[in-house]
């Protein structure tokens with residue numbers, strides 16, 4: 438019989454979101470009349486804006502004409518999209534051939550994990566987006582260091598704990614804490630990686646939310662980063678493309694493995710072997726997003742969710758709340774209670790669905806994540822229900 442991949446036995450049983458759904462279902466089975474509002478999802482809720490929508494439609498209709506029909510594109514992505522990303526997002530600090538278009542940052546993180554294989558030691562923020570840890574475990578990585586990110590260290594880890602690590606995962610703005618690293622903090626991260634000769638896998642999926650000019654939108658704003666970092670990013674949260682599926686990864690040509698071989702070259706090889714390119718319709722939409730009109734639309738999209746975050750933060754002012762200013766997530770501490778306990782209380786008492794912080798790592802215990810991805814109406818309704826929080830926390 439076929440043997441199970443033993444790495445899968447090393448994964449923790451419960452994945453966060455199935456457990457949340459199970460609890461929601463159980464609650465609704467007992468209280469079918471309850472009008473649940475979700476502040477728990479990390480998924481955009483608002484429709485695409487008109488110019489961006491029209492470029493997606495145009496991408497689709499061009500496939501219906503003999504003269505403009507296209508099949509497979511280059512695995513690395515359309516050259517005009519690679520160019521506009523290098524120019525608009527990175528202001529020329531990376532070259533178009535260092536940009537690889539993908540079907541999303543999550544998929545690229547999985548492929549990066551395949552690139553580096555199992556014989557690496559990794560360090561990652563705790564709490565963090567679950568894919569860094571679970572994807573690594575699936576690959577067979579066993580040398581894993583969690584770097585606690587808490588209010589006490591301003592959500593920036595003690596890097597000395599990552600000494601000797603081959604790979605450092607870093608996400609800013611962070612999901613789930615909403616913490617956004619300053620230029621000084623990122624400089625210390627890059628300096629550390631240079632000293633250690635480690636590679637940083639930098640996730641900037643939420644960079645479009647950064648409002649503070651002291652917080653870089655890309656690791657490549659830091660001098661020397663191209664020798665130690667690659668960056669994966671996405672149109673998902675920037676432009677509501679979570680379902681459209683479009684992202685990219687920048688792999689600098691200055692990045693090398695221990696034996697002097699090129700990371701860029703291996704990544705090109707991996708992409709052309711295992712990936713057949715992002716959807717041509719989605720790439721057309723990506724060009725629309727990064728056009729002048731598209732970028733104006735993106736601004737309104739981001740401003741909408743940040744206003745949701747501001748309203749939620751204001752309504753929670755009596756609590757210890759982090760994030761929400763440069764990120765669509767609020768990270769709220771409920772001292773003396775476990776995350777699942779408070780999650781259940783919010784569900785039962787307020788009919789609000791949140792996300793338990795402990796699902797993102799042990800340092801998330803005692804916190805809930807509130808997402809600003811919601812309609813304004815639901816945010817306002819949720820805020821009204823907050824007045825009852827003091828009765829149970």
Ligand code: PLP
Pocket residue numbers: 479540541542543544566608611612640642670671672673679683684
């Ligand atoms: N990175 C982070 C930190 C995320 O929170 C998410 C999605 O929630 C992703 C990557 C996934 O992005 P994509 O939709 O491009 O796969």
